[in-house]
Structure formats: C-alpha cells, structure tokens
Amino acid sequence: MSHSLFTQALEKGARCQRLTREEAFALADAITPDRLHQLGTAALANRRQRFGEQATYVFNIQINPTNICGSGCTFCNYAASKNAPHAYVLEEADILEKVARLGPTEAHIVGGLNQIWPYARNLELVRSLRQRFPGLHIKCYTAVEIEYFAKTGGLSDSDVLDQLKAAGMDAMPGGGAEIFSERLYRQHWKNKTSPKDWVRIHQMAHGKGIPTNATMLFGFGDTWVERIQHLLILREAQEQSRGFAYFIPLPFQPGAGNFIEKGPTPLETLAVLAISRLVLDNIPHLKSYWPMTGLATGAAGLSWGADDMDGTISEERIAHLAGAATPVGLAREKMEETIRTAGFTPMERDGAFSFQVGVA
Numbered sequence: 430m431s432h433s434l435f436t437q438a439l440e441k442g443a444r445c446q447r448l449t450r451e452e453a454f455a456l457a458d459a460i461t462p463d464r465l466h467q468l469g470t471a472a473l474a475n476r477r478q479r480f481g482e483q484a485t486y487v488f489n490i491q492i493n494p495t496n497i498c499g500s501g502c503t504f505c506n507y508a509a510s511k512n513a514p515h516a517y518v519l520e521e522a523d524i525l526e527k528v529a530r531l532g533p534t535e536a537h538i539v540g541g542l543n544q545i546w547p548y549a550r551n552l553e554l555v556r557s558l559r560q561r562f563p564g565l566h567i568k569c570y571t572a573v574e575i576e577y578f579a580k581t582g583g584l585s586d587s588d589v590l591d592q593l594k595a596a597g598m599d600a601m602p603g604g605g606a607e608i609f610s611e612r613l614y615r616q617h618w619k620n621k622t623s624p625k626d627w628v629r630i631h632q633m634a635h636g637k638g639i640p641t642n643a644t645m646l647f648g649f650g651d652t653w654v655e656r657i658q659h660l661l662i663l664r665e666a667q668e669q670s671r672g673f674a675y676f677i678p679l680p681f682q683p684g685a686g687n688f689i690e691k692g693p694t695p696l697e698t699l700a701v702l703a704i705s706r707l708v709l710d711n712i713p714h715l716k717s718y719w720p721m722t723g724l725a726t727g728a729a730g731l732s733w734g735a736d737d738m739d740g741t742i743s744e745e746r747i748a749h750l751a752g753a754a755t756p757v758g759l760a761r762e763k764m765e766e767t768i769r770t771a772g773f774t775p776m777e778r779d780g781a782f783s784f785q786v787g788v789a
C-alpha cells in the first residue's frame with residue numbers, strides 16, 4: 430500500500446503534478462538507498478521540465494549589521510550578548526563602502542534583534558542604499574525582524590512593511606521560519622515569531638507586492654512528518670498569496686557546544702531537497718544553499734531538484750559563526766565551474782524575483 434503510494438507520488442511529482450497529502454507523506458515513509466535514488470530521479474525530471482539544464486546564481490553580499498541579540502534561540506551560534514568576544518557592530522559607512530567596492534547585484538540584509546541597530550537605523554540604511562545604488566536589489570529583514578521592529582517601534586507589522594518598501598526594500602528573505610512545529614517552537618525559539626505569525630507576515634508582504642523566500646531548518650530533532658507538514662503549510666499559503674519565489678532548506682549547523690553533535694548527512698539533505706521539489710509544485714524555485722550544505726552537496730543538489738545555488742555571498746557570517754566549513758565567499762568563476770562540473774549550465778541571474786508561479 431505504502432509502496433504503491435510512494436511510486437504514485439514519484440510519478441506525479443516527476444511530471445510536476447500536485448501530490449495529495451497522503452502521497453506527500455509517503456515520500457518520506459522510509460529513506461532507503463533505493464528510494465533515495467528514486468527520489469532524486471523524480472526530482473531531477475521535475476526540475477528539468479521547469480528549467481532544463483540551467484542552474485542560476487546571483488552575485489550577492491550579505492549585510493549582517495550586528496550579531497547582538499537576546500532572543501536566545503537554542504540553535505543559534507550567530508547571536509552574541511553585548512560584551513561577548515564575538516559580538517560585532519558594523520557602521521553605515523563601512524556597509525556603504527563595501528557595497529561600493531564590491532558592486533553586488535543583490536544585498537541580503539539580516540541581523541539580530543537589538544536596540545543598537547533599532548528599526549529607525551535599519552530603515553535609514555535601506556534608504557541610503559537605495560539612494561546610492563539605485564540598481565541594487567535589496568532583500569531585507571526576516572519576518573522575525575519585521576515583527577520586532579513593529580513591537581519596538583510602536584507600529585504595526587503592516588506599517589513597517591510599507592515604510593521599508595517605500596525606503597527601497599525589494600523583497601524579503603525567508604529566514605526565521607525554522608520548522609513549522611509547535612513542539613519545536615516551544616522548545617527552541619519561543620521568544621520570537623511563531624510559525625503562524627511567520628506565515629501571516631509573509632502573506633501580508635505578498636499582499637503589498639513584496640515577494641519573499643521561505644526556508645526550513647532541519648536536522649535538529651525534527652521528524653520527517655514535521656518536515657512534510659512544513660512543506661504542506663507553505664504550499665497552502667502559496668495558494669492563497671502567491672508571493673513565495675524560492676524555497677531554501679537549511680541543514681542545521683551544530684557549531685561549537687550545541688545540543689546536537691552532528692547536523693544532517695549530505696544524503697539526508699539531498700532527500701529533503703528532492704522531496705521539497707516534488708511537494709512544492711507552486712513555489713517556482715528551489716535553492717541549494719551551499720554555505721550550509723557544503724559546496725559538494727550544494728552542487729549535487731542540482732541533480733536532486735534544485736535550480737539555484739544562491740550566490741557568491743561575500744563575507745557571509747551567520748552560517749560561518751555556526752561552524753560551516755565552506756569558503757566565506759565564492760568567486761563567480763568558481764561558482765560557474767562548480768555548476769558546470771555538476772553537469773548544468775550556469776547562468777548569473779539578477780536579484781529581482783521576477784517569476785511565474787507554476788511550472789516554468
């Protein structure tokens with residue numbers, strides 16, 4: 430029974446057809462070596478129908494203004510208290526100089542929750558970036574930060590989104606979703622945005638014409654059922670608001686002294702990518718996020734359903750403070766060579782989330 434449901438799900442998924450909930454759960458019933466290959470084959474057929482042999486990346490930089498944050502999420506190796514040795518605070522002049530020097534296509538701005546870089550300062554940063562670099566694609570602030578800005582700024586979430594958009598925000602990143610599980614939420618990140626509020630804020634952004642990404646953190650005590658539930662919640666949300674452009678599964682990085690010794694294995698990461706591609710028929714792009722998967726697994730992910738390698742990411746800090754062993758930035762040439770070696774045709778994309786929902 431379960432085997433035939435699995436086969437049926439693979440056949441439908443390979444054709445980019447919608448899976449029933451039961452079929453979606455059947456994909457992860459048992460991850461055996463044979464099934465792993467079958468998942469990869471179906472996900473590859475799906476991504477080929479959408480994007481052929483093309484694999485994209487963007488020339489981007491991460492701007493993480495400060496890592497000072499008191500939210501206390503158990504899995505976070507990035508956050509620091511004010512006096513911790515690894516605490517840092519960037520100044521506006523340094524950020525603007527870095528953007529001028531590197532000339533990226535996209536700036537991805539996220540940081541900790543604090544009053545050193547409060548809402549007004551972040552809003553002004555977006556405004557300055559927009560004024561000085563009119564062509565820069567500004568992808569900024571997770572739903573967690575939007576909610577924090579609203580609370581600490583005496584505004585509504587809606588006001589914050591409107592003001593950021595007017596200042597120059599083009600899109601929102603997908604971080605802070607973690608995994609849509611009340612059980613894990615209460616255990617690991619109860620001081621910040623709940624799964625329900627994360628979805629609500631993203632859908633609010635979509636309603637204002639702001640496209641967003643979505644993520645899922647996995648491999649820190651979550652179950653396959655919780656992962657599939659996460660995908661189904663996103664699929665349903667996308668049906669309503671049609672604004673998610675990329676889905677990005679994030680394998681947990683244990684870092685130093687964390688509560689789990691090892692993150693997911695590369696094969697588990699590939700299985701998550703493949704299942705995500707098969708279940709999320711209405712989110713156009715799937716990203717293989719190499720700073721957290723490692724470069725080799727990231728490139729392999731292109732054969733397991735992903736169509737995008739994210740970016741060259743100059744000086745990414747979050748994954749690296751969590752112990753990621755990947756290079757801190759990846760030059761264009763190296764990115765293109767990596768994609769070619771994986772058997773795909775590299776294409777540098779712009780930062781804009783211009784996309785058509787559904788099969789490309």
Ligand code: SF4
Nearest residue numbers: 498500501502505508
């Ligand atoms: S995950 Fe984000 S909100 Fe949580 S402690 Fe780290 S920086 Fe703060």
